Amino acid sequence: MRTSHLSFETQDGVTLAYDDIGSGIPLLCLAGLTRNMDDFEPVVDHFAHRARIIRLDSRGRGASQFTDPATYTIAQESKDALALLDHLKVDRVALLGTSRGGLIAMVLAATAKERLSGVLLNDIGPELDSSGLAHIMTYLGRPCPYSSYSDAADKLPLALGPHFSNVSRSLWLTYARRLWSIGPTHLELRYDPQLRDAVEAAAMDKTPDLWPLFDALCDLPLAVLRGANSNLLSRNCLEQMQVRRPDMIAAQVADRGHVPFLDEPESVSVIERFLAQIEESAA
Template sequence: MPQLEVDGAALMYDDEGPRDGDAAPLVFIHGWTANRHRWDHQVAHFAGDRRVIRLDLRGHGESTGAGVKTVAELAQDVVALLDHLEVDRFVPVGHSMGGMISQTLALAHPDRVERMVLVNSIGRMTYSRGRGLLMAASTLVPFKLFVAANIQRAFAPGYPREQIREYVRASAGTPREVVMTLYGAMRAFDVLDRAGEITAPTLMVHGYHDIQLPVGQMLRMAKAYPDAEVRIIDAGHELPVERPAELTAVLDRFLSPVA
């Protein structure tokens, strides 16, 4: 399995699909405590026709490393991988924290981001007083309980419990330092005031039942974007695995003009 050494981390990645097409490669970026396999359905679909890249972020999945304190630092890892692979123009597809990374990339490298897809993501973390107190209190419980509480509430009602338990177990394998530091990084993330600078055509796909990052916050972000398309799906926060076929179909329609 290919890996890239970056600032003390070994980043595991997949680079699939044909290299001879005109379409910009898709770069799939997973969310907090997840890994690159969140995108299995989407990668299997798109890799037949175009180049597809995905990675385990630093400290996640099969990648090693820690020490990152901001979303921008994770974005730098993605750029390092793309430079290593000699990829110039690309289409970031980011879920949750991965969408925050995608927006950071679009702001820092507007000449390289051809289009962008944000899945269950937002430009600014906004809490009501009650939700803010709840989230702050959750950090005081034992680590595994903290992770379990956050992952369980990410799925829409009715999602199979055994599958949720598998995701909880996988998430709990992420090093504590990485989990807690990036939890703080997401709470501090805020690019909403700069959303107007992102001119790349952007698809925003969100789960109607998302209580992690409520759909209303995404719609607020969409209003600030010069060129945004919005799609709402009957799911929770984990769209790539809750409704994989529906998400893939929506991505396919959005990407078809440049495929």
Template sequence: MPTARLAHVLVGRDSGVYKMAYREWGEPDNPKVLVCAHGLTRNGRDFEYLAQELARDFRVVAPDVVGRGESEWLRDPMGYQIPLYVQDMLVLIARLNVAEVAWMGTSMGGLIGMILAAMPGTPIRRLVLNDVGPLLAASALARIGEYLGKAPFMPTREAAEAYIRAVSAPFGPHDDAQWAFLTEVMLKPDKGGWRLNYDPAIAVPFQTGANGSDVNLWPLYENIRCPVLLTRGALSDLLSVETATAMSEHGPRATWVDFEGVGHAPTFLHADQIAVAAGFLRNA
């Protein structure tokens, strides 16, 4: 597998300046850049399998959004909000020193990409939205809120993997090696055991803003002009068939692909999932 290079870029909040980590695969001078942005509690290592396939064609860059992975935790948890993540990503793109990028985002990472792609003058030329759209189901947000920020202590890796398998069951079927990878990505050592590799305080703004209603971002989606691929778990509770259908008919008229037997969200550890994204991204 191509070796990842770990680097950091400085991002700002009212509470201070923080290091945001990112990994790169592929040739560092390749002008074709793909930024991969992870979901709410995960980190950039999620894209290692995809990067292995695409590093021949792209400089693949996967940030750890602040509060996750190798990035620093914020002093003020109210800084864990998507509009501020958007600003962080613009800083990252400036660091990469390219005029345009392709973007692939899972869940939260897709929302960040959707906002960026809707901006006038956006650097995003091609967009993959993985199991997320402009209408977020309140029931799915409530399910995520049930475990977000709990970050239990786990005495062994076996206990950690059992926990990841339970909370990540909607990811769909994976073999033992894939579950081991999905677990490894999320762990950090702690007092002789393991904890999840994110700041539990990311739950604070999530739960503060929860009001039991769907989240409607259709005006943003309608402003996107670049080609869009929408990938969806056929059993997703976050992205409904009705919303996916509307996304294929309005705004940028996304190309829509469902993955059977998967909920929220496809992990892109499977060859068929990787092939769908790779085909779209290479067709630039």
């Protein structure tokens, strides 16, 4: 993992961390709700030779500034993504969005489609399975229960075993380092615990129909990855997405739940095909 990042300031004065590496098609990577840019290390490893990989830590996550939790919204984070593109003077990007990052991608397709050259959704769609949402609330904003990275690597297979199998201990260690930092007695969250307040506040509103946002992706190259054991993106939702977009590149990642790590053969293959389609569209 990188220990230093680039940064810029948003219009409302929040400092956000990002990374910009590689050359080729600009590929903006947006992480999930509690995650950060380190989730995209496999993408850098496999594709920095053919894509300019831009990774953003959303406000309140990773190395970005913790701020008013009322601004931890998909609408604001969509504006932050556009602000980063403006800061870098990048007109259009392909967007790889994991979970919440994919929801941001769909919002941008509806509000700023001219800035997108294509979208790859990692284990997210226009319907969110209630069991997955309930699971997120069991840990969101709660202290990490593990005393060390080694302790986490020992216990994560039991905690996530039903959804993730065939994961080596070294990969669990990598996973733990991406999610938590070392604290005095326990591992510590790498995001603002008040993110829970923002999610609870949003849950009080009626859940909007997200299918119009998915349909806004029309005419854009589109790909989707689903963890075969995902509890957030159902198999039925994926099938409905394929009916609406029969041209969509799609794959299910064996032995993975929410979310695939992006280093799996299925993931690498989909990213490869997606980038090739973007390159062909740009030619």
